[in-house]
Amino acid sequence: MSPQPNHYDVVIIGAGLAGCATARALRDADPTGTRRILLVDKCTDVHPQFSGEFIHPRGAEILDKLGFYAPLVQAGAVDVDGFLAFEHADAQPVELDYADVPNRRPRGLAVHHKTLVRTLRGELRRAGDVELREGWSLIELVRSDSGSICGVVLSGPDKTRHTLTCDLVVGADGKNSSVRKLAGISDEGRETIGFTAGVSVTDATLTRDTYAHVMLGAWGPVLAYPIQNEADGTVTTRVTLDLPKELPAKGAALKDHLLEAYVPFLPAPLSTQVAEAIRRHPGNLYMAPTVDLPAPAAIQPGLALVGDAGGCSHPITASGMTMGLRDAETLGEEARRRAAAPRGEPWLDGAALRRYRTQHDRYVPTRQALASAIYEAFRGEREGSRAIRRALFEYWGSGRSARSRSMALLSCSEGRPSVFLAEYFKTARHALSSSLVPQHARRFPVADRVRRARGAAALAKDKLGLVAAVMWAQVRPSWMPHASR
Amino acid sequence: MLDSPLPTASSNVASAVVEGSPIERSLAAVHPLAARWRGRVLDSMEGTEPTQRWLAAVPDIGPTCEVLLADRLLCDLGKEETEALMQWVRGSQDASGAWMSVEGSPDLSLTVLGWWARRCAGDDPSEASMVKAQRVVHSLGGAQRANFGVRLWLALAGAVPWDFLPAIPGELFLLPRSTWVSPSRFAPWARGILTPYYVLARASASVRLPDPSPLMLRRDPDATALVSPRLTRPGLAGDILQAFDKTVKLTQKLPRGPLRRRAVARAVDWLDETRQRHGGWFSTRPTLLALLAMRVQGARVDDPRILGGLAHLRATRGQVVVRRGVGRGQTALAQGVGGSRVSTAARLVLADRHPSDVASLLRMELSSAGPWQDRANALAGGWPHEPGAGAHLDVDATCSVLAVLSSIEESSPLRAPAWAARRRATDVLLAMQEGPGGFARFERGEADVFMQRFPWTDADLLAQGSNDDPNRVRLAARSLTHLGRTGFRIDDDRVARGIDWLRNVTADAYETRSIRTLSALAGAAVATCPPSHPMRQEMEHRLRARQREDGSFGDLVATAHALSALLELSGACVQCHRAARHLAEAVDRHGDDLERASQATCQGFGLSPRLEDPSATAREVSLALRTFVAQTTGRRGRSTQR
């Protein structure tokens, strides 16, 4: 044990998924079990905001490695097999299987967010090797004379201030991260995209029981996936509905809006079940803002950001938690490399943090670019996005290998820049060609074809900058200094 | 309030309208009138006898007269039927001798047809009213100056040469359908008229009819030569076209091998292909002419196509009350321009719903391919203008049915099928948007037919309305309203294009726009734009400024539309209360006579561009008051007025 009771090797702010996973990953990286890790969260229970529940196989793999998988399944988590994408309610869905991605775990995991966080915290509490303080929140960061972060000021449940010193602060406090703000890290480019409303449906009729159903046609995409095997044998399905930033209605009227403008675009009989669930939902629906936060600088001396604090995007690709888990894994790997660091030296020194950032800056922007492109295509409010949407479905319909390549990217299993670039060009080519050929009209006017093709070309051009940024993030040498943000 | 469903079955309405405020009592009084019309229209769709059926869209006497003229060849009408139809024709004649358009002005073509139909029925041409009619015709330029339809009848009767009608080069029928000048680019009504016309003209067909020559205007009383009508508009371009017309007619006299035969054969095939499931063609006039063309081509009277067409014509007749003319107030039998309008039926269902109504509407959904899909990129869906017109989409009807489907009860077993129909219809609406942002009613490109650019006097008949036609503006507004209610907002480029188009077309002309149009524009703005959007604010301002001292916005139907629009814009404000009070007082004042208190009209086709809409007053007043009562008493209710 450390001779100083108020000194920790690592203080993690936020005991959500990313915070708990980081705590466990660091713990596992310390074979001696002597390093002090403190995990604090401002909420005594799980943060009440509606959050993610669908985890890709890559994330499930990390949960498994960290020893969380089995307890989660025991708590009701559901093994999931991939996505079913419906271009519209009457279309044959496209099946995107995790199992088609070669050399990867074939199943992901879906779980009620509260069950997830409670189970993770319960496991940490049970193991007792991480100090967990619930009801504590960060109010200040402490800096050394050199300017590096060396401690935190917390407010306890009784509102008293407690100053703690540490070698590393990990900001795992979500997209509105106080750590990030107090560290003065810019969140330039942050944008609220809209809102997601959620309801749960008991024993919903899904086309495939263990798939996330992505249903297009309404203003925004609707997702449905199982999240909980209940003790009584029923299955709870989560249905999320994507809403615009300027909410068309509020409170009870929002339910009416969803019933009129979203539910009719779902395939039957799920539509009727969702309508029923919306009507019966007591009070207002679960709601959460959807935010795009282009990866901010994920480190400072004495500080690392993980999970949503280090960048987030629209939940359409269900990859936020997998990213948080990868952050935890990457930080754990760096900690493991430095396991033998002598006392008196920080466990994760500057070089380790830089290596963490290099990795983080590779997978996070790729995921963000994909989420932004998929969301744009699935929303389809512009000619170009509709062209991309048609193209995606056409491409996915063209064969299993096309689907498996897309799935590898979407599920965060593929990070090679060449694959990303190839997929981008294939989709753009499909978008252009499918814009010129109508699906139903027999003598579609040339002017309409041209308008569609121009829209597709404009969107492809708009996205070029984003693609270039992603490519650069992939190939950028780790020694090259980052522009300060 | 915008999105909550209406109280539904009529029993609900009756129970909702309890002893309460004067407005609630007026609603209780007007609702049965709307309910009666719902029964009449919905029943007529189920195929009742013409004598029990009522026309909910009443044209001028034109279609009735043409049916009577055509019967000389088709020999279908019974004596009683003929007499009942004649009662409509005779009763509608004005004391001046003229027959009036729906708008109320003396109409040359109708007066020719009226006179001629009376002659067919054996009326004495020297009788005072017949002589007056003849004078009216002469004062308006003579029968040969009447519209294309009448001149066609005159040519069929041998009273004018076929030259008095424009020439159609037969080659047009042989051109690929994608070419700009192909008849497939004409509006469906025009195609339905011109195709049989071509067949009849090529055969120089003739029908034995009473001599219409007393209606012709000659150069002088003794001359045999008629004053020939000009086929083109004045001006150089018109002169050139007149010369072109002559050239076509001359070349038609030259031997051209199999070309002409093949063109006629193509036109005949076209007639066969475009016959509807209900047995008729696009509407009454095309049906009549197609039947004549088939007869001229050798079809016998017992040919199933002829019998089917005649049965359809019979099914589209119904009772009417003569509203104008010497027989005012009488009940007669009239020929409609088509079957019961789905759009009117849907509005009536909104006003008074029965459990089976939604099922009836769902059965009418288009499920097979049609020519509207040539240029609209959507699968079959939406609704036709009349039941059984399986190939012809009508966006106007589609909007009206969508309003019903979006207020379907939660417990209804038809909810899932209704949602599926809404999805298809939404795709159809989006596909029917024109490039600049407006919406087509029947087929994309219908307002801008290439051949219409020639300065031909009848060119307007080739298209379905002009670009800034109020009907077209309202149609775009209604389509956008429904897209808005389905969740589409101004952030969608199609909605933005639609709103921009509406603003461009209506800019600076709001004062001249009818209340109905302004209300429709307001509905579109509310459904698609945020409260701060200039279009929404402008509409609200314009509409509010048009309220009169007495609380009305014009006639009762206009006031009902305005009330509904204001309720959507801002809830039950002071101006809404005043408008509702005005409507309630009118209901109390007129009682059962409410229908006659306002001469509402709706859109027709081609030569009958406006139709009387006798159910409009009861229907719209009932709907507006119901929404008002629902909002002011906090009951669940929504406006579904456009």
Ligand SMILES: Cc1cc2nc3c(=O)[nH]c(=O)nc-3n(C[C@H](O)[C@H](O)[C@H](O)COP(=O)(O)OP(=O)(O)OC[C@H]3O[C@@H](n4cnc5c(N)ncnc54)[C@H](O)[C@@H]3O)c2cc1C
């Ligand atoms: C509607 C919605 C649906 C989503 N769906 C998916 C999905 O299906 N799959 C997926 O992978 N991702 C999804 N996501 C994203 C996913 O929820 C996030 O990526 C994930 O929850 C991030 O975890 P985190 O631990 O970084 O942050 P959070 O889950 O936000 O946890 C942050 C924690 O920090 C605590 N905290 C905050 N401030 C302080 C402070 N000052 N002091 C102490 N503690 C503090 C909070 O109480 C909270 O417990 C979704 C997101 C949304 C909004």
